[in-house]
Amino acid sequence: MSKKSLPTTQKQGKARLGDQIRSIADRLKQETDIQIKVTSKILGAAAQIAENHDRLITEVVDMVESDLNLESQVSQKHIYTIDILKQQFKTLRNAKAHFNLKVSSWESLVNKLNAPSYQISIKQHKTQSNQIYTNNAENYLNDIEKLIIFLEPDVAEMFPNSEAVNEALRFLIRLASKNCF
Template identity: 80%
Template sequence: MSKKSLPTTRKQGKARLGDQIRSIADRLKQETDVQIKATSRILGAAAQIAENHDRLISEVVDMVESDLNLEKQVSQEHIYTVDILKQQFKTLRDAKAHFNLKVTSWESLVNKLNAASSQKLIIHTNQFFTNDNVKESEVNHNNIEKLTVFLETDVAEIFPNSEAVNEGLRFLIRVTSKNRF
């Protein structure tokens, strides 16, 4: 019994061990295939994100350029001349009443209207003095001079404080500086 059954048992043991090794190798191959597919999907998603990012940056730059061009056109449309005003109004009195301004001539009316339209956004600098009411972060930022900007109502609704304005402007600077090169 012992001599003939021993080799058979060894062969069966080797066969089981071989089957186990093959099984492990198959599982490793399957896991490798899954990892390759996952990596491929991740790389594809990263490429898509990069493409979307570039497209988004381009769209933002286009929107900003469009807004700037529109603002330039609007400001050019509001440049008044004596001839334009004379075409719109029969008399100087009618024009003065329409704009609710006190002037003595067409030229002074034109000057006041053009000066008013160019001052929609008033920017001025003022000395910055530190006192007990000033936050420490403001003191450290720039003790000498600050820039004060008056926002129009629609802009102030979106940018409720100076941090929001600065963040928006820094984003715009990054976007425009990236697309210059």
């Protein structure tokens, strides 16, 4: 009798083992499907990041060009006349305060402002301002470059935007911390 019950027990054990293997296979398939979806979202997000990077670089270049154009226009405007100063400042007192100069007439103010020594100080101030602006722009670009991630084209076409990439990365982080890859 024990011989007849043994095969039944073996069949039940094999059936349970088969069920466990199928269950594990199903879970692995689900995890694989999730990983594929996450990876595609990461790739889409990376593509969006690359697109945003190009847009930011273009914006920075446009800003620098605009500032350079403005500077060249300003440098051409440093020839002062009495009429221009009167229009801009209305009173001699306001003009003197703006330029921080001591003069007794509009004519003496124009002479001081158009004097070569005053023009040199304007150029020095502009050079210092440009250096500060250049340093700030370089720091900004360096900060942007630290945030940039480049994706291969096949990866990039899988993610529609940076939100998708971030979502996928967060999911992978949770999955990794949960499963301790």
